[in-house]
Amino acid sequence: MIELPAGALAAGAASPGRRADGSQGARLRKHILDAAARLLEETRDLDAISVRAVAGEAGVSPAAIYRLFTGRSELIFGLCELRFRELDVVCEEAAAASPDPLESLRLRGRAYVRFGLAHPEEYRVWFMTKPDLTPQWTAERIMNGPVVTHLVEAVRVCLEAGVIRPADPTMVAFGLWSAVHGLTSLLITKPAFPWPDVDELVDHILSMLVVGLVPGREELTRRAVAAERASIARELHDVIAHNVSVMVVQAGANRVSPPAGPAAAMDAFASIEATGRQALSETRRLLGLMRREGERQSPAPQPGLEHLTALAAQVRKAGLPVTVLVRGDPRPLPGGLNLSAYRIIQEALTNVLKHAGPVPTEVVVRYRDRELEIEVTDRGPATFTAREGLAGSGHGLIGMRERVALYGGQLDVGPVPGGGFVVRASLPLEPPP
DSSP, rough: OOOOHHHHHHHOOOTTOOOOOHHHHHHHHHHHHHHHHHHHHHHHOGOOOOHHHHHHHHHOOOOHHHHSSSSHHHHHHHHHHHHHHHHHHHHHHHTTTTTSHHHHHHHHHHHHHHHHHHHHHHHHHHHHHOOSTTTTTHHHHHHHHHHHHHHHHHHHHHHOOOOOOOOOOOHHHHHHHHHHHHHHHHHOTTSOOOOOHHHHHHHHHHHHHHHSOOOOOOHHHHHHHHHHHHHHHHHHHHHHHHHHHHHHHHHHHHHOOOOSHHHHHHHHHHHHHHHHHHHHHHHHHTTTTTOOOOOOOSOOOOOOOOGGGHHHHHHHHHOOOEEEEEEEEOOOHHHHHHHHHHHHHHHHHHHHHHTTSSSOOEEEEESSSSEEEEEEEEOOOOOOHHHTTTSSSSHHHHHHHHHHHHOEEEEEEEEEEHHHHHHHEEEEEOOOO
């Protein structure tokens, strides 16, 4: 029992509005509320909470309780308010277990329902009794309480992260809370009903609620494809600009210093023609791909397969043991295709690091007469699902597919028998002269 002065335990009833003051009164108040909570937990019957019963459980006189509470209703209200603050702590702790905003909401909902089931009588007083029985427990007090305000903040985090569509965070939070509260009330009032698993119920209800808020898989894919196409368009724009610049420089140089003899002139014109054809080919591919307005071009030259050694050295520094093999006779490639081949290998190596870790990886580039073959194989877990929704600026496999499709090629990805994962891409080439 809490050690309090005898006067505090045996003091007579206070006049209306008079309360015990100071730290002694706060300690006694907490002691009484803790006793009421124990009594309610033992009996699971709100009618068992009387001033006399709580006084007996707390080891104080009824008069000592009346010094702090005007009567039974205020005593019960104080107990419920204490529990309500505990509910907020429990929900916040559950939500903090995941950095993912949507997963955090789900864990918050689970914790809410389980807390309500653990304290059904207090929950009845909070939300399931007539307003005149608990006049202090107003709708305004509930909506401004920590449980709801923290839920609104959690929804706002989801909005800022872009994982739900733009909406009023207060309305979204109130809708989520209403659904979870409705489930909690049903579980409390109908305990004998053969309910499914509580956590599964909460997950299912929240999933149905957010289906209209969270962008669907098709929408997310469309966004990723649009973003990747814009990225490819920017890169092709730079390739075309480079080729046209080369043509201008070559033409200007030949005008200032004409080639000596017909053969030299033919070679000069052939070089300009080849560069122009390549620029025209890349321009055709660029059509239909939207370039975002207002974005600045990168002044840095675009990488290609000639930079593959440097790329391998870079990922080795990051911890990935990679070997690079080149088969066939390397030859100059069109700028856009060369860039796409490099990006495919770069994305594949990035995904190995991200999803398989530092596992042995092999890159093979094969120059054939009419196609360029790329193969990136690792010896990590052969889990396709974990690698399909790849994040990052390249959008994983979506980016690879877009680059390959741009040149009429083929992309195959999947697990390797015996363990590992492989990315194979083939890009059509003009036959060598």
